Amino acid sequence: MELHVTQLSVDNGVGLVRLSRPGRGNSWTTRMNAEYRWLMSCLDDDPRVRVIVVTGAGQQFCVGADTKALDHYRESDQDYLESFRNDVMATPGHGVRPEYEHELIWHWGLQKPVIAAINGACAGIAVALAAYCDLRYAAAGAKLTTSTPRLGLPAEFGLSWIMPRIVGLTHSADILLSGRVFLAEEARAMGFLNGVMPRETLEEEVLRIARGLADSTSPVAVKTAKRQLYADLMRHDAGAAIEDSRELMGQLMKQPDFSEAMRAMKDKRPPAFSPLPGTAMGSTAS
Structure with a gap:
């Protein structure tokens, strides 16, 4: 597959996937979903790769779904569920348990650990993506938000199921009902993150952790x-x-x-x- 909105590198047993939409905050699109799923399927099947790291290009991780795409549903007759049909997309993590054969939770069916390196703004679907990764680290001061309550929308991609299991019911109610912005430091205190690091060294530190897993x-x-x-x-x-x-x-x-x-x-x-x-x-x- 030709990559337009993602980037890939492999070194020392670690596959690094970068969400990359310059100027658009690495916002999520159907094309990005297709590329991401294909890359993760390939990396999971590559014997050279033992750990996978996901991060964003530039200063942001992913600001959520592309706003133009969201506004499209408001004005068109297109069905939202139909737009997420992925019959022609790769199916990473499938074949392990039926529960994992759904959007994003397929991460749990992968053979290899996936680490989210949240290098900046993380909103909407990006919070869910990070939640289904195995380990999560973020840059100091990075902003996170589920966004949906402030858009008149429900908790998405199973966040109402996974967040209480990560941070507990009290914090989940706060996050999912308010849609407020919270910083990496608070997310770490809640238990959502495994660690917070200086923005300048986040990727280097996470890759060091990933290589440690791959090597040991x-x-x-x-x-x-x-x-x-x-x-x-x-x-x-x-x-x-x-x-x-x-x-x-x-x-x-x-x-x-x-x-x-x-x-x-x-x-x-x-x-x-x-x-x-x-x-x-x-x-x-x-």
């Missing part, structure tokens, strides 16, 4: 833990989670990565874990 963790173990994390979020049986984890422990103890970890510990060296199987993208990940 077993891809199959990370994939398994990610599957556990979100599957267990959907059920209420702690005992079943324990028994499933014991079964998985037995399975992974028979895998090459566990043997390599034991040898590396004995030899006092970093382990050389195997990549996840996949089809390398070749020139796509240039």
Whole structure:
């Protein structure tokens, strides 16, 4: 796919996806959705990539849906739901659980961890995108808002489901009912962010964290833990989670990565874990 509103680079086991609409605040469009889904599908299938980072070009992460596109629905007869049909788009994260085969929550079906590096304004759909990433870091002073109450619209993309699970009901009610702007520092205090960093060093620091994950963790173990994390979020049986984890422990103890970890510990060296199987993208990940 030819990229018009996104950018991609791959280095040291980390795939960096950049939302890029210069002059439009990296606002979200159908084209950006198509490119983003395609890139994430490719990166998830590339054995060279172990961690994925998502950020924005310039000084903003994503200011939400393009305002011209939003205004189009007000004046036209086009159905909003039909406009989000993605039959011809890539389907990253599909085939794991039916619950994940919907917009944005497909991030949970990916094999690899996804880190959001919120480098500036993050509004509307961008808040939801970040919420479905596995880890979230933001630049100091970055502004976040769901926006929708101030536009006469409801909570979107399942934010009413995911936000209480990240920050609790009290903070979620504040965020979703008011649509107010809040800063990265407050988002960190709520528990929405894993960390806040100076804007000038955010990308460098997040890439350092991503490379650390890529270098020091077993891809199959990370994939398994990610599957556990979100599957267990959907059920209420702690005992079943324990028994499933014991079964998985037995399975992974028979895998090459566990043997390599034991040898590396004995030899006092970093382990050389195997990549996840996949089809390398070749020139796509240039």
